Amino acid sequence: MDYDPSIITYEQLLMGFWNSHDTTTAPFSRQYRSAIFYVNDQQKNLAIESKQKEEALLGKTVYTSIEPFTGFTLAEDYHQKYYLRQRSAIVSDLYTIYPNPADFRDSTAVTRLNGYIGGYGDADNLMKNLNKLGLSESGKKELLLIAESGLSPFCPVIIPTN
16 A cells, blocks of 8 residues: 555544554564554654544553654565455465465455455445456355445545545
8 A cells, every 4th residue: 555645644544543453452573563654753743643642542551653664564475365365265266366476465356355355345346346356156155245244335544534
């Protein structure tokens, strides 16, 4: 994901960050820590201020580190597309289409499916594109069962701007 300040403000990103997970549990290792990254002093100050507000609101310690952005490292392939990897029929179909782990990781179709399986996306859009995703009949059935449990049209990190 690339941050584009013409689409969403840093403050909105911070609000989405705080609303998307529990930051009051201490991480059991550095790689699983909660962190906010900044690229300039303004972002750093906004991050610090938002963390202080979150702690005051919750009345608890927030275990989120605030760090300068120094680069991005992809997670290992076995950590990619977490929701999708829990669904054997669907992931088997996709491994046939994308046998190379990098192609699987980088596919927009695979990313979209991971979102649907995680409960995010538009059900009408899913129905329009179901036959274009390369899934077998059993994979389609599994995906439709997931969708029937309810999809949220918003990613938990994006905050509506109205």
